[in-house]
Amino acid sequence: MxxxxxxxxxxxxxxxxxxxVCGRALGTVAFLALRLGRPLFLEGEPGTGKTEIARAIAAALGRKLIRLQCYEGLDAASAVCEWNFAAQMIAxxxxxxxGGADRAGLEAELFDQRFxxxxPLLQAMRPQPGGAPVLLIDEIDRTDEPFEAFLLEALGDFQxxxxxxxxxxxxxxPIVILTSNRTREVHDALKxxxxxxxxxxxxxxxxxxILQARAPEAAETLSREIVAFVQRLRNEDLFKKPGVAETIDWAKCLLALDVIGLSPEVIADTIGALLKxxxxxxxxxGSEARRLLDAVRAELATA
Known part of the structure; x- marks a missing residue:
């Protein structure tokens, strides 16, 4: 690797x-994680490409992507393995x-690999076709501290x-990438x-x-308007600012509607692709979308 x-x-x-598309700083830390075999912890706002980089690395290296989607209450059994109790009962x-085998022999059989x-964590420890897989531990900030402590063995010793x-x-x-939207602070021991x-x-x-790479069919003028409008929107006092993922989604929605330029009416009709x-x-x-669009066009005209 x-x-x-x-x-x-x-x-x-x-x-x-x-x-x-990534900048020099992200490219550097990704290079070091690959070269040194260290887990990569990516933190930031939702929709900024943290999850997507794991997919890109897996696809580029021809490795299997194994994703552990974190959530509140996630425990070791759900992350590592579980026994198939239904199949065990049938056995x-x-x-x-x-007529039954002896008790010790039956117990040994019940806890065989086939049951x-x-x-995801156990799958990531197994050999995979093409080499070690990419293990994505997504949104680690959604779990609790006991699960973080459990991860220390997996990430420290890869076991x-x-x-x-x-x-x-x-x-x-495995190549390990952890992401966090920083809904809470992750413990220093894990970081x-x-x-x-x-x-x-x-x-x-x-x-x-990024938009030109993900939506190359969009005209240059429309792409510039889309990006400038989203950038301007992020400066507003919003509960949830749109990420790059929303920018791409919005552009694809506009393309599906054969839009060639932004207007207050188009923005109103498609705003659900940007804001949630x-x-x-x-x-x-009302007039707020027009005000932002006018500011965007004035800015682009002087650029």
Whole structure:
């Protein structure tokens, strides 16, 4: 893996080949994570491309992407493995009907690998076609501190412990990417095991480059208006500012409607692609959308 990625420029080019545009800082930390085999912790606002970089790396390297979607109440069993109790019960009933094996032999059979339901963390420790997989631990900030503590063994030693089977260690450590929307602070002990990068909203030129990569069919004039309007919108007092993902979604909606230029009416009709809270949408009703659009056009005219 390290030999295939020779430089920061190579990482940026590799990601660009998957239509993922990243700056030098993110390219550098991604290069170091790949070269040193360290987990990469990406924190930032929703919709800024944290999850997407895992997909891009997996696709570029030809590796399997294994995603652990975090949520409140996530525990070790849901993240590592569970026993297929229904299949175990069938095996017990079958053994009883057949006269039954000895108790010790039956217990050994019940806790065999064939009754094991592997979840993302255990899957990531197994050998995969094409090499070690990319393990995406998405939105780690949604979990609680006990689960973070459990992850320390997995990320520190690349191993998981199953009481019935013992410790399973990865023959080749997976490429690990953790993301956080910072709804709460993640403990320092977990962050210390990772390389860290804050993924911020891109500036105008980079967001335009991203949009052109993801929606190349959009005309230059429309793309510039879209990006400038979203950038202006992020300066407003909104409950949830639109991310780059929303910019791309909005552009595709406009293209589906054969829009060639923004207007207050078009903005009102499609604002649900950008804003997801009614209070934010109401702020753009009436003359507010026209005011923002006029400011955007004046800015683009002088650029």
């Amino acid at each position: 390290a030999e295939a990625i020779g430089s920061i420029d190579a990482v940026q080019a590799m990601l660009a080949g998957q239509n993922y 017990i009933r079958t053994a009883e009907a057949a 094991l339901i592997e979840r 998981v412990t199953i009481p019935e089977l013992g410790t399973i260690r990865a023959a080749e450590p 210390r095991r990772c390389l860290y990068h804050w993924v911020d909203y891109p500036d105008f030129s980079r967001e335009l480059e 809270y009614q209070d934010d949408i109401q702020r753009l009703e």
